[in-house]
Every structure is written in structure tokens, then in C-alpha cells.
Amino acid sequence: MALRRVLIFCPLHEGGIAEHAHYQANALVEAGVDAIVLASPGFLPGHAGKSYRVVPWLLPIYATGGNRLVKALYFGISTLFNQAILASRILFWGHRHVLLAASSETLALVWAWPHLLLRWFGVRYATNIHDPQRKRLSGSSLVHRWSIRAGFLPVGIGLIHEDFDTDQPDIPRHVHCLRVPYGCYEAELHPGDGAALRAELAPDGSGRRIFLAFGYIADRKNLDLCVRAVSQVPRAVLLAAGRVASRHDKPADYYRALAVELGCADRVRIDEGFISEDQVPHYFGGSDAILLTYKAEFVSQSGVLLLASNWAKPVLASSGPGPLTTTVAQFDLGPTMPPDDIEALRAAIERLIEQGYSSAGWPAFRAHASWERNMALLIEEWS
DSSP: OOOOEEEEEOOOOSSHHHHHHHHHHHHHHHTTOEEEEEOOTTSSTTOOOOOSEEEOOSOOSSOSSSOHHHHHHHHHHHHHHHHHHHHHHHHHHTOOEEEESSOOOTTHHHHHHHHHHHHHTTOEEEEEOSOSSOOOOSSOHHHHHHHHHHHHTTEEEEEEETTSOSOOTTSOTTSEEEEEOOOOOOOOOOTTTTHHHHHHHSOTTSOOEEEEEESOBOGGGOHHHHHHHHHTOTTEEEEEEEOBOOTTSOOHHHHHHHHHHHTOGGGEEEEESOOOGGGHHHHHHHOSEEEEEOOTTOOSOOHHHHHHTTTTOOEEEEOSSSHHHHHHHHTTOSOBOOTTOHHHHHHHHHHHHHHOOOOTTHHHHHHHOOHHHHHHHHHHHHO
């Protein structure tokens, strides 16, 4: 039977996961499937090209104010509320196919049971598994393991990046893993994008090169190592742009203070805050290279790589074993290096400044990274 309608559940209203859900929804519509995104108000604000319907019934999952206890309490309440809204939408609107924007075990021991019942009544759940290694962030190991099992209980299909092995120890055996490509993100380019930024940070004659760390400011991106490496390369400029990911991550002022301590504050700039869609070309257009310098614990793909494909500039990539460094190496998109290695990072920055890097691999990468193929495999499984 042909697939007619898919409900996509995406509590995050911005960032890489929201972007991923956006492109999947558009790919479903292009394939003739009615796609509905259940999201919070302001889902990808100002984002053009939404060919799907957005139902803004969810609560934003992060509080914008309050102390740590208030934020944690709000996060728990919003998580449970949103799961209840998802179950209600499925029940009363008769959805039979549900795609979760990302797998989650947070409070799953509480919210999973209505979905398990809905699965028993024939609702088919799939989820994007961006990170198959479900590491514990807090709480006991036993509760964490039970929560992972509970979060996957309703799920029949898991979409994982094609560079992952489908046999993952943290994914229960009943979940059928589909290896799919991640498609590229689109951007509107104009002549002169980033010219003002370059004039400010790397004016003509200075010999400076701008290295961009884009997206959430998060500990997993090793920005402290980037500051330290840049401090040792006088022609390198570090530009970071984005929001601080969570209360667990170091604030932007930490990196600014580190730059002052190391004597490179004039070559480190952090633009903290939400980056609107029309601002994105300003940063990528004005930069010479993109930093994807993740810690060893990061084993997923980076949405920034998919966005950077529009500008075909070299990326400097590090991570644990996974699709990010595999993809960069396979298509020769820039130098890869061991994770958490400041000397390797410094050497890669120096090499790129002195020798440059070819952009010849980007066309092949863009041809390979297909949202149509990403969703075609799921449609085939569900039809």
C-alpha cells in the first residue's frame, strides 16, 4: 500500500536536528507524501521553502530564563507535555506513520508507554538516530540503560548514517536500522557575502585567514583547543558564531577570557546568539575554512558540514570513529586529524594557511548527499 501521510515530531525549533527534519519533510512532499511537522512555535523562523505543514503545538523544550533548578524542571515538564501532545495527535488524527526527528531517552520510562500501546494498535514509528552511542550525561547507569530501552520500545525503524555499522550495542535488536545518506543544506548565495567581515578580521595585506566554528557553542567542539591553536599561529583568526548549547557547556566568555590570557584576543571573535538564515552567508562567505574539531566522544555527522557544502571551502575535521571524518576523508574536503590533539590541529591550520586546499571534492559530495535517497529508503520500508 502506498505511503500517504507522515507525522514528523520535532520538539527543537532550530539547529541541526530541526534543519534535518525540514529537509526530510520536503523530500517526503516531493515524493508525493503529505508531511506534517509537529513542532513548537517559531519552527525555523524565516526559513524559506517549507512545502510541508507545520503544527506548532509543542512547548519549546528549553527555558529562556530562571536558575538551573527552574530550567531543569521546565525541561522535564516540556518533555512530558510534548510527548503527550504527540500521542494525542496520533490517536485523534489517525496517523499511522510517525518519524521522530531524533531518538531520545530523556524521561522515556514515563512517556514511552502510550506510544508502545499505539504501536500495538498498528502505528509505525521510525526515528533518526543521529548518535547511536547513547552516552550517559547524568543519573545512574542502570536508569540510563532502562531509559534507552524504553525510548526505543515503540520504534520499528531507525535511520542511521550510511557510514555507521547497523549492529550498534546501544540500539535494541528489534529496531531495524536503515543506513541512509544525509543530504546537503541549501543556502542563498550573493556576490560580496562576508566582504565586510573579511575587511574587519582579515584585511587585505594582513595575510590572515579566518577559521569559522559555526553553530552551537558546545564543549564537544573543542573551542578551547581552537583558541590555543590559533594563539600559536599568528596569521590565524578564530571566528565562532552561535548560541551556547546548554547550561552544561562553557559560556562564550570563557573562550574570550582564554584568548586574553593567551594574548590572541585580537584574533578571536565570538558572536554569541541566534544566527538567522540571512546572516549565514555573511559568516561562511567571509571565512577561509570551517572548523569541525569535535571531541573523540562525538561519532555522528555534522550539520555544519552539510551547510558548508554551499561554499566549498575546506573543513578541518576531527571526531571519534563515525561519518564526519569518514566523509571528509572520502571526498577529500579538507584535512582530518586525531581528536583532542592540539598539536595536530595547530599543524593543520598552518598547513592550510601555507598551502591552501583544493575544492575539487565538493561536487561529488553534493551529488552523493541526497535527501531524496534519505527518505526513499524509509518510504520503501513503509510501503
